[in-house]
Amino acid sequence: MRSRLPLICIVALLGPLTGAALYAQEATWLGDVQVAAQDAVSSTDPVLSSAVGMGPGTQGLAGVVQLDLHGRLSYPMGQLSVIDAATWWQGSDGGTLQNDLQQAWVSCAPDPALTIVVGKQRIPWGTGYAFFPGDRINPPMNPQDRAEGFYGVSATLASSASFSLAAVVRMDSALAPISTLPGLAYPAGDGAASLSFLAPYVHAAPADPWLDLRYAIYAEAFLGSLDLHAAVTWQPARVLRPTAGFSLDVLGFILDGSVAVELQDRNLYPQPDGTYSSPAFGVPFPAATAGVQRTVSWETGSFAVTLEYLYDGTGYDPDQEARFLGDLETALGAGSGSSLAAGSLASGAWFSSGEIVPALGRHYAAVSLGASVSRWFATDAALVINLQDLSVAVQADLVLTPLDGIDLFIRAIGAGGPSRRTEFASLPVTVVATAGATVHF
Amino acid sequence: MMHYRRALAALILITSCLVAPVSAVAQPPSAEEVLRRAERSMFPDSFVMRATLRTLESGTEASSMQMDISYKRDVGSRIEILSPARSRGIRLLQKEGALWLFNPMAGTGQAIRLSPKAAFQGSVFSNRDVGDPQYSAQYEVTESDQEVLDHPQLGQVPVLVLVAAARGPDAAYSRVKLFVRASDYLLLEGEYYAKSGLLFKRQLFTDIRELAGRQRPTTMRMVSLDQPNRESVMSIESLQEKPALPDSMFSLAALTR
Numbered sequence: 001m002r003s004r005l006p007l008i009c010i011v012a013l014l015g016p017l018t019g020a021a022l023y024a025q026e027a028t029w030l031g032d033v034q035v036a037a038q039d040a041v042s043s044t045d046p047v048l049s050s051a052v053g054m055g056p057g058t059q060g061l062a063g064v065v066q067l068d069l070h071g072r073l074s075y076p077m078g079q080l081s082v083i084d085a086a087t088w089w090q091g092s093d094g095g096t097l098q099n100d101l102q103q104a105w106v107s108c109a110p111d112p113a114l115t116i117v118v119g120k121q122r123i124p125w126g127t128g129y130a131f132f133p134g135d136r137i138n139p140p141m142n143p144q145d146r147a148e149g150f151y152g153v154s155a156t157l158a159s160s161a162s163f164s165l166a167a168v169v170r171m172d173s174a175l176a177p178i179s180t181l182p183g184l185a186y187p188a189g190d191g192a193a194s195l196s197f198l199a200p201y202v203h204a205a206p207a208d209p210w211l212d213l214r215y216a217i218y219a220e221a222f223l224g225s226l227d228l229h230a231a232v233t234w235q236p237a238r239v240l241r242p243t244a245g246f247s248l249d250v251l252g253f254i255l256d257g258s259v260a261v262e263l264q265d266r267n268l269y270p271q272p273d274g275t276y277s278s279p280a281f282g283v284p285f286p287a288a289t290a291g292v293q294r295t296v297s298w299e300t301g302s303f304a305v306t307l308e309y310l311y312d313g314t315g316y317d318p319d320q321e322a323r324f325l326g327d328l329e330t331a332l333g334a335g336s337g338s339s340l341a342a343g344s345l346a347s348g349a350w351f352s353s354g355e356i357v358p359a360l361g362r363h364y365a366a367v368s369l370g371a372s373v374s375r376w377f378a379t380d381a382a383l384v385i386n387l388q389d390l391s392v393a394v395q396a397d398l399v400l401t402p403l404d405g406i407d408l409f410i411r412a413i414g415a416g417g418p419s420r421r422t423e424f425a426s427l428p429v430t431v432v433a434t435a436g437a438t439v440h441f
Numbered sequence: 442m443m444h445y446r447r448a449l450a451a452l453i454l455i456t457s458c459l460v461a462p463v464s465a466v467a468q469p470p471s472a473e474e475v476l477r478r479a480e481r482s483m484f485p486d487s488f489v490m491r492a493t494l495r496t497l498e499s500g501t502e503a504s505s506m507q508m509d510i511s512y513k514r515d516v517g518s519r520i521e522i523l524s525p526a527r528s529r530g531i532r533l534l535q536k537e538g539a540l541w542l543f544n545p546m547a548g549t550g551q552a553i554r555l556s557p558k559a560a561f562q563g564s565v566f567s568n569r570d571v572g573d574p575q576y577s578a579q580y581e582v583t584e585s586d587q588e589v590l591d592h593p594q595l596g597q598v599p600v601l602v603l604v605a606a607a608r609g610p611d612a613a614y615s616r617v618k619l620f621v622r623a624s625d626y627l628l629l630e631g632e633y634y635a636k637s638g639l640l641f642k643r644q645l646f647t648d649i650r651e652l653a654g655r656q657r658p659t660t661m662r663m664v665s666l667d668q669p670n671r672e673s674v675m676s677i678e679s680l681q682e683k684p685a686l687p688d689s690m691f692s693l694a695a696l697t698r
Contacts, residue, residue: 030529032546070530070545079698083545103550107698112687115698122550124697129553138550147550158689161516161536166694220693225538225611227554227693249538251610252556297559300671375503375563405526440526 020080024073029441031069036409036436038062040429045420047329048428062091064436078108078115085146103149115156120149123156123166125218127227127247127256130366130384131310133287134243134260136233137168137216162222170214197331201268201276211236225249240264245289254293256308261286265314270323285313291366301373308366315362318388324360325421360423363387377401384424391417391424407438472582476603478626479619480576483646485653485682486514491523492677494571496564499670506562510571511683517691518572528562534696535572538611543696552696558613565642565663565673567613576619579612580605590620592629594647599623600630614642627656641666653682 042049044057054060065088073080083103089096105119126132139148151172158164214235221228230244245258262285268276279285291308316324365387370380381396393415400408413432417425470478484490494506506525512518517536522528534541535557543552557568564571573579584604592598600620607615613633620630627649633642642665646658659677689695 028530030526030546068546081698113689115689115694117698122697124550124552124693126551127554149550156694158692158694161513161688161691164689164692164694222536222539222693227539247554249554249556249611252558254554254556256554293554295556295559300563300668302559302563372563401527407527440529 020073024075024080026074028072028074029069031067032438032440034064034066034068034436034438036064036066036434038064038432038434040433041431043428043430048420048426050428054428060092062089064089064434077110078106080106100146100148102146105149113158115158117154117156120151121154122147122149123154123168123218125229125231126258127229127245128258128289128291128308129256129293129306130291130308130368131289131364132258133289133310133312134231134233134241134245134258136239136241137170137214137218164220166216166218168216168218170216171212197327198268198276214239238264238266252294255291256293257288257290259286259288262314267314269316270320270327287312287314301371304368304370306366306368310364310366312362312364316360317362321360321389321423322421325423325426328426329421361386361388375401386417386423389417389419389422391415391422393424393427405440407440408436409438410435472585472603473577475585475601475621475626476580476582476605476619477577479603479621479628480574482621482625482627482655483657484512484574484680485684487682487684487686488512488653488680489683489686490677490680492675494562494564494566494673494675496673497671504563506564507678511686511690512572512574513686513688513691514575515578516688519691519696520572522562532696533568533572534691534693535568536691538609540568540572541693541696550697552693557611565665565671566675569613570644570663571675576605576617579608580617581608587623590629592647593645594649595622595629598629601626625656628658648676652677653680 038061040054040060040062042054042056042058042060046056049056049058067086069082069084069086071080071082081103082101085100085102087098087100089098101120103120103122105117105121107115107117109115122138125135125138132138137150139150150170152168152170154166154168156164156166214233216231216233218231219229225248227247228245230242232240232242234240240263241260243258243260245256247254247256249255263283264281265283265285266278268278271277288311289308291306293304293306295302295304297303315321363386365385367383367385368380370378372378378399378401379397381394383392383394385392393413395411395413398410402408411432411434413434415424415427415430417423420426488511490510490512492508492510494508495502496504504525506528507523509521509523510518511520517534520533520535522531530545532543532545534543534552538557540555540557541552542555555568557572559568560566561568561571569579582603582605584602586602586604588600588602590598590600599622601623603619603621605617605619615636616634616638618632618634619628621628627646629646631644631646632640633644635641642663644664645662646660647662648660649656649658651657652659657677657680661675662672663674664672
């Protein structure tokens, strides 16, 4: 998972990789260095802003230097791949160096149709753009807006270009307690365990290591222009979620949809008596998505729009959501809430421009607009709306590309809602503005 | 008598073996066969190629992109962009009427599906122009004719002219008109029409030289007639025939690895 490592650890990672590269048939290194200034504005609510150590409505200026590196070494029998990000952050409270090893795996192909991958990895899952309710194998975006992998083994059989079958065993799924919150139902360490008012209801992780393993079978078939997938994820006493979905090109409009049902939901739900509890095994919690994507291009540029809707039955209904946010506010006000949890709410997956992970509610919509004029600039905006409480999180980017290999960018992230007890309005940070340059190599 | 019958049967057999190929040669190939031979004059059925795509505006280079393209007939194509640094590592997978894009630096770890009819990376070429050279799968010949083409490298060349209509809505163009050298079915020029019937792109195939076992054009110049000052030029740097490319490398699972 994420770790704060000194520079020597990054060197220790790159050293062996450089050595391995000497024996590779083909070595590919690519990435970028980003230098930026970031200004964050905290919530005007004193309780929420205190969760991230800021006064109400105040600004915090920081400098950020970030290195993203992707290395791929090819050998006669397989590959070695590493995706790593190192961020040096300098704020008013001093500087930190943080390293995110997103993926690091080796693959072996005993047959051209069979690939076995061991290590920290992600597997391609789903046919949508923003929401993947059937995916309970890949972790969601981390608070740094990066897609981390899971530790495990996968075997993918691609018997033809149009059919593939993957079997996955995830081995790191026991790092969190069993009961979690909607949207944080992954063993990321930032979930329910750190919210002290929920601690009495959270079950400890199972002691039996065999119960810690999570399994998935994922099949994908391509028929004409119809892309189909079906999968099931299972972990004893934790997850049982079959899912299926499709995407289809209809006159340039890419339609997508998926359905999933969770039969072993371990989320904690507020009860009328003031406690929290998880539902019994076998109670079905359905989820579904529907979306459309359209790209219009011309010789000098393009414009793309994506719309996607999510119904997630494992989320809270309006009463449950208001109740949870009220409990969170009370806990933070009393000093018994966790700033770690609140911090993850502030900077986490809600602001993701790629995979958008819904959180507390049941009905969401994602809207993405992007335009580019080749050679000069690209701009895009992504919006996530909690349709239940009408709160909104939005991210907008403008990237100028005057020179080969160098981007100048401005990014604004904002969140708000009709009242404080709505999902996105309850975040400790309401606006983050970033400006900087990216050098690609 | 028996010997006579055997001798006669042998004579008929030998004669038919000799005559059959002669009559086959004498029969000109059908227009569809000419189209198939023309696309094979461009590329083998299965290959790996490195190419550079430059887009020029008023004669000035607006962008340049180097890429590796792997292709297998009736299976699909896979493109990996090598430069510029901003796009390096981006991979595209195209099969039948579908296109996926995977950017390893995007952070999502997920390929996204796009429309294959859109322009390829801001160039005058469409995605299908770059990723799918199989005209016969996308277009059906409706007319054929003969004329003499004025080619900038070869001069006056007798050509077969094939007019072909899109087989379905997935094709990049509504209609194409291809000029194929009559002597060896080498594709020399293409005209591309919109649904309205408007000619809006023209492609010229030049720099013919020995590549992967036969004479092939190594430069494709696509001109936009909407914007006469804008053109894209694809130059083949290397082309290797690879009959053993596994089908699995054109799967979505392989795209993100």
